[in-house]
Amino acid sequence: xxxxxxGAGPASAPGVVPGADxxxxxxxxxxxxxxxxxxxxxxxxxxxxxxxxxxxAGSFFALLGPSGCGKTTTLRMVAGLExxxxxxxxxxxxxxxxxxxxxxxxxxxxxxxxxxxxLDIFENVAFGLRRRKRKDVKEKVAEMLDLVxxxxxxxxxxxxxxxxxxxxVALARALINEPEVLLLDEPLGALDLKLxxxxxxxxxxxxxxxxxxxxxxxxxxxxxMTMADTVAVMNAGVIxxxxxxxELYENPRSTFVANFLGQSNLVxxxxxxxxxxxxxxxxxxxxxxxxxxxxxxxxDAGWVGIRPEKVLIGDxxxxxxxxxxxxxxxxxxxVSFVGVSTQYxxxxxxxxxxxxxxxxTGRQRLFTTGERVELSWRPEYAFLLDAAxxxxxxxxxxxx
Amino acid sequence: MxxxxxxxxxxxxxxxxxxxxxxxxxLGLLVLLYTFVPIAVVVLMSFNEGTRNVYAxxxxxxxxxxxxxxxxxxxxALWVSIRIGVLATLGATLxxxxxxxxxxxHDFRGxxxxxxxxxxxxxxxxxxxxxxxxxxxVAAGFSGQLGFWTILIAHVxxxxxFVVVTVRSRLAGMDxxxxxxxxxxxxxxxxxxxRVTLPLVFPGILGAALLSFxxxxxxxxxxxxxxxxxxxxxMYVWGASQxxxxxxVNVIGTVMFVLSIAVVLVGELGSRRRSRALSR
Numbered sequence: 275x276x277x278x279x280x281g282a283g284p285a286s287a288p289g290v291v292p293g294a295d296x297x298x299x300x301x302x303x304x305x306x307x308x309x310x311x312x313x314x315x316x317x318x319x320x321x322x323x324x325x326x327x328x329x330x331a332g333s334f335f336a337l338l339g340p341s342g343c344g345k346t347t348t349l350r351m352v353a354g355l356e357x358x359x360x361x362x363x364x365x366x367x368x369x370x371x372x373x374x375x376x377x378x379x380x381x382x383x384x385x386x387x388x389x390x391x392x393l394d395i396f397e398n399v400a401f402g403l404r405r406r407k408r409k410d411v412k413e414k415v416a417e418m419l420d421l422v423x424x425x426x427x428x429x430x431x432x433x434x435x436x437x438x439x440x441x442x443v444a445l446a447r448a449l450i451n452e453p454e455v456l457l458l459d460e461p462l463g464a465l466d467l468k469l470x471x472x473x474x475x476x477x478x479x480x481x482x483x484x485x486x487x488x489x490x491x492x493x494x495x496x497x498x499m500t501m502a503d504t505v506a507v508m509n510a511g512v513i514x515x516x517x518x519x520x521e522l523y524e525n526p527r528s529t530f531v532a533n534f535l536g537q538s539n540l541v542x543x544x545x546x547x548x549x550x551x552x553x554x555x556x557x558x559x560x561x562x563x564x565x566x567x568x569x570x571x572x573x574d575a576g577w578v579g580i581r582p583e584k585v586l587i588g589d590x591x592x593x594x595x596x597x598x599x600x601x602x603x604x605x606x607x608x609v610s611f612v613g614v615s616t617q618y619x620x621x622x623x624x625x626x627x628x629x630x631x632x633x634x635t636g637r638q639r640l641f642t643t644g645e646r647v648e649l650s651w652r653p654e655y656a657f658l659l660d661a662a663x664x665x666x667x668x669x670x671x672x673x674x
Numbered sequence: 675m676x677x678x679x680x681x682x683x684x685x686x687x688x689x690x691x692x693x694x695x696x697x698x699x700x701l702g703l704l705v706l707l708y709t710f711v712p713i714a715v716v717v718l719m720s721f722n723e724g725t726r727n728v729y730a731x732x733x734x735x736x737x738x739x740x741x742x743x744x745x746x747x748x749x750x751a752l753w754v755s756i757r758i759g760v761l762a763t764l765g766a767t768l769x770x771x772x773x774x775x776x777x778x779x780h781d782f783r784g785x786x787x788x789x790x791x792x793x794x795x796x797x798x799x800x801x802x803x804x805x806x807x808x809x810x811x812v813a814a815g816f817s818g819q820l821g822f823w824t825i826l827i828a829h830v831x832x833x834x835x836f837v838v839v840t841v842r843s844r845l846a847g848m849d850x851x852x853x854x855x856x857x858x859x860x861x862x863x864x865x866x867x868x869r870v871t872l873p874l875v876f877p878g879i880l881g882a883a884l885l886s887f888x889x890x891x892x893x894x895x896x897x898x899x900x901x902x903x904x905x906x907x908x909m910y911v912w913g914a915s916q917x918x919x920x921x922x923v924n925v926i927g928t929v930m931f932v933l934s935i936a937v938v939l940v941g942e943l944g945s946r947r948r949s950r951a952l953s954r
Contacts, residue, residue, distance in 0.1 A: 355854050375857040388855035392873045401869075402859035447859065 305366045306330040307352065307455050307487060312361030314347050321347040323511035325361070329455070329489055329504075334481050336490045336502030340534070340668070344511040345491045346385075349457050352489065353382045365454055376405075381448035382457040385464070387440050389432035395419070395443055396428040402451040418450045421480065438469045445477070449484060458490040462497060474500050495535050499523065507531050509668065523581075527570045529659050532579050534668035539585065539628045540577040540659070553658055558624040562599035568657040575661035582629035584655040587618060587641060590648050599656070602648040604628070606641050616640055620647060713931055720924035738921040745920050751910035752926060755891050758822065758906065762829035762890040767883045769830070770837025771875075777838070778845040795835045803832060804899035811900060820902025828900045829893065833886040840885065844878025884937065891930075 309327040313320065322344040329335045337345040350356040352363060354375030363371045370378045381402065389398050396415055403411045419425045422442035424435075432440055441461060448456055461477075462470045478501050481488050492498050498505045499519035506516040507530070515522055515531045523535050532538035543555040543562070553569045555562050557578050564578065590602060607627060608619035618630040618641065630649065632638065641647055693700065723735040743749035776782070777789055795803060807828050811820060852874065856866040894908040901909060911923055 353858055355858070375854070376860045376862055380858075382855070382858045384851045384855055386849060386851055388849060388851035390852060390855070390870055401856070401861070405860040405862075405865060451859065 304328075306333070307489070308364045309348070309352075310362045310364075312348070312351060312358045312363060314344070314351060314356060315359045320511055322351070322358075325511070325513060327506065327513065327516075329487060331366075331454075331487050332485055333504055334478070334488045334490065334502045336492060336498035336505045337508055338492055338495060338498040338505050338534075339508035340493055343508045345493075345508045346459055348508070349382070349459055349489065349491045352455065353380055353457055354378050355382075379451075379454040380457060381451050381453040382459060383441075383444045383448050383461045385460045387432075387444040387464075389440055389443055389447070391432055394429050394431055395424065395435070398432065398443055399447045399450055401447060406451075414450060418446045421449075421483075422446045437465055438473065441465060441473060442476075445480070449480070449486070452484075453486065455487045455489060458488060460492055461490070462492075462494075470497070477501060499535070507534060509534075524655075525568050525657055526579065527659070528667070529577060529579075529663040529665055530668035532657070532659065532668070533666065537582055537629060537669075538579045539582060540579050540665045541622075541626060541628070542575070542661070542665075543578045543658075544575050545571075545573070545658075552653070555658060557601075558622070560599070560601050562601075562656065563653045564656045564658040565654055568654075571658055571660040573661055577659040577661060577663070577665055579657045579659055580651050580655060582617070583615075583631040583633075584651050585628065585630045586650045587620065587630045587632055587647050588638070588650070590646050592648065599653055600648060600650045604647045604649055606643050606645045606647055609641065609643055611640070620649060622649075716924050716927040716931070719921065720928045722921055722924070724921050738925050742922050742925050744922060747905070748907075748910055748914075748920065748922060748926075751905045751907045754822070754904060755907035758826055758829060759887045759890040761826055762833055763883050763886040765826070765830040766833035766837050766886045767879060770834045770882060771841050771879055773834070774838045774841035774845055778842055792835050792838050795832050796839070800832075800893075800895040801899075804828070804896035807831070807896065808899045820900055821904040824900045824902065825897050825904060825906065828896050829890040832893070832896060833889050836885050836889060837882040840882040841875065841878045844875050848874055888934075 307327075307329040309325055312322055312325045312327075314322040325344075325348065327348070337348060339345045347356060351358050352370075354370070354373055354377075358371060361371070362369060365379065370380075390401065393401070396419075399415045399418055400411050403414060408414070415428070416425065419428055422445060424439060424442055424446070427435060427439065432443065435443065441464075444461070458477075462473050465473060474497060477488075477490075490498070490502060499522075503518065504516065505519050505522055507514045507522065509530050515527045522531060526532040526535065526538070529538075529540060532540065541557050543557040546554045546556050546561065548554075548566070548569075551566050552563045553566055555564060555576065555578055562578060569576075587604075601622065603623040604620040606618055607621045610617040613634070615634055616632050618632065619627045620630055621627050628649065718731065720738055721734050721736065722731050723733040723737065724730075773788075773792070777785060777792070807824075808820075811817065811824055816824065848871075852870055853866050856870040857863070861869060892908065893906075894912060897906050898909055898912075905913075907926070911919060914920060914923065
């Protein structure tokens with residue numbers, strides 16, 4: 275696990291967000307949220323380990339990771355509900371590392387919503403304005419309740435609303451203060467799947483509408499990718515990789531990211547040669563190539579990674595679409611027909627089972643269990659990861 | 675459901691079936707009856723013309739109600755009990771609430787020991803509490819001053835654990851994130867306390883206060899040992915029962931019962947009105 279952190283940490287943390295390079299940005303005014311070498315140690319473990327993070331103003335930023343990876347602790351330090359053991363947190367020019375929670379322009383949507391049960395919806399939403407003695411509370415609250423489509427529920431108590439409505443109240447209660455950063459701690463975790471999909475779109479719409487910085491903590495990779503424009507994948511207190519969802523998905527830098535975001539086939543290989551734009555790898559006797567830009571190891575060995583939907587399946591000797599890496603000798607061991615696609619497990623000559631997702635376009639027949647097939651993929655889709663990393667790190671299902 | 679039953683169990687005798695289906699209801703009613711019979715007797719006896727035999731109903735009269743304080747010493751004792759009850763409730767509720775906050779919210783050395791020790795007065799037999807308090811007062815040189823204040827100190831002491839336990843459970847059941855949310859929404863620690871914490875814990879504090887009053891008003895053993903020459907209502911009743919309790923004691927009992935029912939009803943009506951107003 276520690277190799278994963280060492281391998282990925284320094285390579286990915288700075289410089290992934292455009293313009294956030296610490297060297298280049300020095301001197302220039304930076305108006306986003308910035309964490310520098312933030313560490314949080316509890317009595318028995320280190321929740322957040324020397325974390326650097328830049329969240330540009332106005333972005334929808336997701337902190338994605340499994341439970342216990344330190345993402346919620348990071349959020350709570352930004353909110354002021356925890357104080358870092360060391361490091362600094364700044365918001366624009368302002369150092370908020372030690373500021374009290376009620377003295378920072380940051381508001382939180384709590385996982386449990388934390389609506390005040392003794393106050394009605396109106397007073398819940400008005401709470402922040404009233405504490406700061408703002409004028410025109412009535413108009414603002416009405417406006418905000420309209421934004422979340424709860425105008426008619428103003429005089430109800432939280433317990434009388436459904437989960438989805440409570441979630442929207444929690445959002446309205448935080449948003450009305452127009453914080454510089456809005457923190458969302460797994461805000462959709464308690465909702466059922468259908469409602470969650472709806473709220474994801476809703477949240478994205480509201481963020482675009484109000485233009486505030488959203489930092490969203492979640493363990494749901496689909497949620498992070500749907501909503502955020504930048505995703506930071508966090509594991510064991512450090513950021514594994516950060517970037518746009520498509521970039522993270524298509525070009526993961528560590529086995530953890532490859533497995534945690536979607537699924538990956540990881541096959542052990544040894545590096546044969548490196549040229550300017552291609553790395554050639556021997557994979558159990560078969561030569562495959564990986565673009566240099568997608569090669570994330572300097573060693574002699576590595577994990578050749580390929581997403582299941584990038585793998586093509588065909589009869590032995592068939593001319594598959596790829597002027598690429600062809601691997602013969604597979605046997606289909608499992609077929610799951612899921613409608614839009616068919617998911618195969620194919621046992622390779624070296625004993626490993628690879629996952630293949632084939633779109634049901636109708637251009638190709640379905641294969642059945644026991645059939646001999648060959649697999650192929652375009653070299654530009656493959657990636658090469660550090661052999662020292664655990665091939666099953668971050669796997670949520672029995673993939674990879 | 676009920677329409678389908680007779681067809682399925684048509685062979686059973688109707689009465690037996692009715693009893694089977696309403697067994698819980700019947701048992702519940704019997705338990706309620708068992709609980710309320712003594713109270714009914716007290717109410718009934720308060721209207722008893724009982725100069726000769728105080729334990730049997732003679733004839734109906736309103737005399738007891740008209741002349742409650744016929745025996746002035748009973749009303750004096752009642753007044754002492756009420757004053758002690760109110761003061762002990764205030765003292766115990768204040769101290770106990772503070773202690774409960776400390777025990778739930780703050781991590782300090784000896785917290786688990788304190789949590790355990792706070793139970794002891796509840797677990798210890800009253801006679802032990804009473805006699806050891808008496809020993810303490812005498813040892814401290816207050817043997818001449820036993821009376822109102824020593825009773826009050828004793829009552830605060832044994833009410834305290836009940837307050838701590840009640841308020842503590844309410845506090846422990848409260849979601850931490852509510853106070854964090856208040857702070858996140860610009861409430862200072864003081865505002866958080868007054869606007870969020872206290873309103874949410876208040877039902878627990880109120881319950882603890884009512885419990886304290888009834889414990890204090892009711893207490894005989896500890897009080898008797900530390901009362902000196904002071905006379906509380908339970909002590910008066912105890913003393914009077916040696917010769918025959920005056921009928922007015924039943925009047926006081928009835929009033930206390932009606933008052934406590936009224937408190938419960940007012941609370942119930944209040945919460946119903948609130949929820950009705952909400953659903954409109």
